Amino acid sequence: MAKSKSMAIFVSGLWKENPVFRQILGICSALAVTNLMMNTLIMGLSLIFVTAMSNLTVSALRSITPVRIRMMVQTLIIASYVIIVDILLKAHLPDISEALGPYVGLIITNCIIMGRCEAFARHNTPWPSLLDGVASGCGYAFVLLTVAFFRELLGFGTVFGVRLMPGGWTNWTIMVMAPGAFFMLGGFIWVARSFGPRDGEKPEGAR
Amino acid sequence: MIKKRLFSVAYMFGLTLFFTAVVSGVYELNRTQIEVNEEIKLQKIVLSVLGIDVKPGIRDAEIGEMFENRVARHEREGKTVYQGFGEDGKTLIGYAFPLTGPGFWGPLYGIMAVDPQLRQIQGMAFYRHSETPGLGGRITEAWFSGQFVGKKIRRVGKEERHFSLVPAGTATAENEVDAITGATGTSRGVERLIDKDLKDYVPWIAQQRAKGLI
Numbered sequence: 001m002a003k004s005k006s007m008a009i010f011v012s013g014l015w016k017e018n019p020v021f022r023q024i025l026g027i028c029s030a031l032a033v034t035n036l037m038m039n040t041l042i043m044g045l046s047l048i049f050v051t052a053m054s055n056l057t058v059s060a061l062r063s064i065t066p067v068r069i070r071m072m073v074q075t076l077i078i079a080s081y082v083i084i085v086d087i088l089l090k091a092h093l094p095d096i097s098e099a100l101g102p103y104v105g106l107i108i109t110n111c112i113i114m115g116r117c118e119a120f121a122r123h124n125t126p127w128p129s130l131l132d133g134v135a136s137g138c139g140y141a142f143v144l145l146t147v148a149f150f151r152e153l154l155g156f157g158t159v160f161g162v163r164l165m166p167g168g169w170t171n172w173t174i175m176v177m178a179p180g181a182f183f184m185l186g187g188f189i190w191v192a193r194s195f196g197p198r199d200g201e202k203p204e205g206a207r
Numbered sequence: 208m209i210k211k212r213l214f215s216v217a218y219m220f221g222l223t224l225f226f227t228a229v230v231s232g233v234y235e236l237n238r239t240q241i242e243v244n245e246e247i248k249l250q251k252i253v254l255s256v257l258g259i260d261v262k263p264g265i266r267d268a269e270i271g272e273m274f275e276n277r278v279a280r281h282e283r284e285g286k287t288v289y290q291g292f293g294e295d296g297k298t299l300i301g302y303a304f305p306l307t308g309p310g311f312w313g314p315l316y317g318i319m320a321v322d323p324q325l326r327q328i329q330g331m332a333f334y335r336h337s338e339t340p341g342l343g344g345r346i347t348e349a350w351f352s353g354q355f356v357g358k359k360i361r362r363v364g365k366e367e368r369h370f371s372l373v374p375a376g377t378a379t380a381e382n383e384v385d386a387i388t389g390a391t392g393t394s395r396g397v398e399r400l401i402d403k404d405l406k407d408y409v410p411w412i413a414q415q416r417a418k419g420l421i
Contacts, residue, residue, distance in 0.1 A: 061222075066215045073222060080226040084233050091237035094244040102340050 006131055013135025016196065020143040021189040025111040030144055031181040033103050037160045040148035042089070042096050044141025046104065048134055050081045051113045055133030057081075058121040074117045075108070082108045112136055143192075147184045151175045243267075248334060249318075250274040256320035256330030257291030257301045278303075281421055288412060290421055291320065299323045302421070304408045306331070308400025311392030313337030315346070315400060321360065325409050325416075331355045331401075343393030354384040355401075360409060369405045372398045 019025045026047075033043045057077045058065075065073050086104045089097040097104065107113070116136050121129040152158055155175030157165035174180045247267050254261050254270070259277055261270070279290040289303040302325070306317035317333035331352045338344045345351055355370070362369060363382045372386035372394045386394035415421045 064218070066211065066218060069215050069219055072219060076219075076223060076226055080230050083230050087230075087234050087237050087241070090244065091240040094248070101344075 005128070009128060009131045010135045010138075013132060013137075014139045014142060018139040018143065018192070019112040019115070019136050020140055020185075021192045022196070023112075023115070024189075025115055026140055027185070029103050029106060029110060030140075030147065030185055031178065033100060034144050034148040034181060034184075035151050035155060035176040036099070037145065037148045037152050039096060039099050040144045041141075042093065043100060043103065043107075044137070044144055046082075046085045046089070047107055047110065047112070047140055048137030050078065050085060050107055051116060051137040051140075052130050052133035053081050054078045054113055055116055055121040055129040056126050058117045059124060059126045059129035062122055070122065071114075071118075074114055078113050078117070079108045112140055143185075143188060147181070147188055150184055151180055155180060247271070250278075252318050252332045252334045253278060253289050253291075253303050253320075256318050256332050257289070257303050258320070258329055259291060259300075283415070283420070284411075286408065286411060288408070288415075288421060289318075301329050302412050303330075304404065304412070306333070306400055306404045308396055308403060310336055310338050310346075310396040311343050311390070312339070315393075315396060317346075319355075319401070319404065321409065321412075325360065325413055327360060328355045328358050338390070338393050342387065343390040345387050345390065346393060346397060351385075351387065354378075358382070358384075360405060368398075369402050370398060 013019070017023060020027070020030055029043060033039050054074070054077050058074055061073065082105065085107070086097070089100070089104060116133055120132045124132070149159060152160075153164060154172040157163055157169050157171055172180070175184075247270050250270050250273075251261055254273060254277070257278070259273065261273070276296055277292050277294075279292070281288050281290070287305055290299060291301040291303060292298060293300050301320045301322055303318050303320040306315070306319050308315055313336065315333055315338070316335040317331060319331045320329040321327065322329055333346045333352070336344065336346065338346065358370070359381065360369065361382070363371075363380075369382065371380075371383050373383045375385040375388045377383075378385050386398075412421065
């Protein structure tokens with residue numbers, strides 16, 4: 001497949017049609033898990049895995065799946081991968097699994113995954129679908145890690161548990177609570193959208 | 208038309224069978240590790256409610272060791288009780304027993320520790336539940352279980368209840384603690400199960416003590 005097409009898919013998922021700040025999807029978990037970078041990283045990696053594998057599987061089955069039941073099939077596939085991730089986390093990273101709690105299971109409900117399955121994987125071959133899944137997942141992880149960076153730094157004074165703020169720093173506790181998440185995410189969306197094309201305009205090189 | 212519908216049903220059935228088999232397979236491969244993790248989690252909870260210091264960075268093997276040295280588990284007459292020992296491994300510092308009961312969405316599982324004379328509560332913690340995160344789920348938070356620490360074990364009122372969970376901020380009497388705002392169902396469940404298990408275990412432990420069994 002042409003290199004430029006792979007790049008186009010990647011840039012689209014990561015920036016031009018970023019699922020979080022462009023399509024405003026996956027907001028719930030974006031707010032809930034971003035108070036610590038380590039949790040966010042695991043969440044992001046889990047989502048990349050699930051989106052990529054679901055896209056791959058939906059694409060592989062696209063010609064034999066009856067159209068009328070396609071959403072049940074997508075949900076089954078997504079749920080299976082998420083439960084596999086949940087089992088692996090419980091077995092090998094139990095503390096992080098505790099910290100993420102119900103949000104791992106809630107990946108099933110994350111609109112990004114089903115959105116990509118419906119919009120892309122259903123109509124494309126497996127390899128581009130896999131790439132698209134990885135790209136959207138990376139776009140999501142990129143936004144979350146940025147939000148988490150500021151929330152953990154200002155709210156705990158650390159990044160990945162490593163203390164970075166000077167000793168006299170007073171933690172901005174609001175940053176680790178829900179309002180802080182809303183402020184950070186809103187701010188991010190505002191800044192990111194100022195760089196891209198305005199809504200309604202055609203983005204250059206639209207897919 | 209019928210053929211199409213039949214194919215859809217067969218397809219869905221076959222696909223579901225396949226994916227559930229794969230998920231079950233992954234679970235089977237990881238089952239022992241998950242059970243080990245659950246056991247370690249339980250051991251940590253028992254140690255902490257008995258007042259035995261568990262440092263945050265502690266490794267799993269050390270937890271097992273500490274549990275071996277400082278706690279003795281007894282299962283008798285369908286009841287489970289843990290004896291906690293001091294640093295010397297001999298002086299009794301408390302008894303711990305399981306708490307179970309229905310919550311709002313599902314069963315709640317916890318551990319409660321009382322002093323050797325069965326006069327007051329030393330610690331309490333919930334380790335498994337299906338309650339709403341942020342509402343009923345707050346039963347695992349330190350402020351909630353911390354309310355019970357140091358409270359005397361006695362029955363009050365007509366119903367001879369041990370504790371009453373009242374609206375947050377209105378707790379006045381000795382046996383009243385704050386419920387969780389917005390989690391009435393969970394709070395009621397907690398109130399009931401603590402009462403039931405205290406009534407169940409405290410007399411039984413006293414009896415076992417009298418017989419010299421624990």
